[in-house]
Amino acid sequence: MASLTDDVQSERSAFAGSRVRISQSVADGLVQEIEATIEREALAPGYRIGTKQELCERYGVASATLGEAMRVLRARGVIEVRPGPGGGLFVADQSPLIRLAHSVLKLRQDGATVNEIVAVLDALDEAVLRDAAEHRTEQDLIDLDALIAELAEVWGDPVAGLHCNWRLHRRIAQISPNAVLRTFYLNLVDYIEAESVGESSTFDVMGFHPDTDERLQIHRDLVEAIRTRDETLQRDAIVRHRTLGR
Numbered sequence: 001m002a003s004l005t006d007d008v009q010s011e012r013s014a015f016a017g018s019r020v021r022i023s024q025s026v027a028d029g030l031v032q033e034i035e036a037t038i039e040r041e042a043l044a045p046g047y048r049i050g051t052k053q054e055l056c057e058r059y060g061v062a063s064a065t066l067g068e069a070m071r072v073l074r075a076r077g078v079i080e081v082r083p084g085p086g087g088g089l090f091v092a093d094q095s096p097l098i099r100l101a102h103s104v105l106k107l108r109q110d111g112a113t114v115n116e117i118v119a120v121l122d123a124l125d126e127a128v129l130r131d132a133a134e135h136r137t138e139q140d141l142i143d144l145d146a147l148i149a150e151l152a153e154v155w156g157d158p159v160a161g162l163h164c165n166w167r168l169h170r171r172i173a174q175i176s177p178n179a180v181l182r183t184f185y186l187n188l189v190d191y192i193e194a195e196s197v198g199e200s201s202t203f204d205v206m207g208f209h210p211d212t213d214e215r216l217q218i219h220r221d222l223v224e225a226i227r228t229r230d231e232t233l234q235r236d237a238i239v240r241h242r243t244l245g246r
Helices: 002-015 024-040 052-059 063-075 096-105 114-135 138-154 158-174 179-195 213-228 231-244
Strands: 048-050 079-082 088-091
Touching: 024 063, 048 052, 052 063, 052 088, 063 079, 114 158, 114 179, 114 213, 114 231, 138 158, 138 213, 158 179, 158 213, 213 231
Parallel strands: none
Antiparallel strands: 048 088, 079 088
């Protein structure tokens, strides 16, 4: 790929005649190139990508740079390294969970929109709220009440209100004992907040206003539903939260 080639030329110029050093940008580019090749060519687990020497020559990189790329690829479960005759770098047999984690990591790279992520959160909200109501402790309620009080104070501020809102949702999700549900929800919230920095709303919906009194009351009702463990209140709050926005 062109960007990798350009970075390789820069690496050679910068480090010619000196001790071997790692260019992180080249290593990152190499990681992306190998991952893209595996995906593009649908290389099966066990496919031999090549030896270290072959890959250094193929991509025109120093052995230290290849070593750094290999470290990242092994940590991600993309490759495995086999020693001895016939050894080298091979496509790893990834577990379903590792493949799922990689798919989540690629959301930004693939251009997933905030609206798409919010739609997924809408689908997860009911399970998150139900878990929070069932497993909440007195300390959880104290923390949620403090966040609601803070949210009311900054509600009219488009930036502070946004961040406090997502802190409330994070705290609710943290109550769930379901590690898979909790982890995915929190990571999706992180994605939305990172993509919404400086925005007055988290997504673009016709007629949506982020700082209405009604929307603030919905968040109060979410906490009250957790406190009372009232299933009817939970369902009502979830429906209004979904239709009127976060």
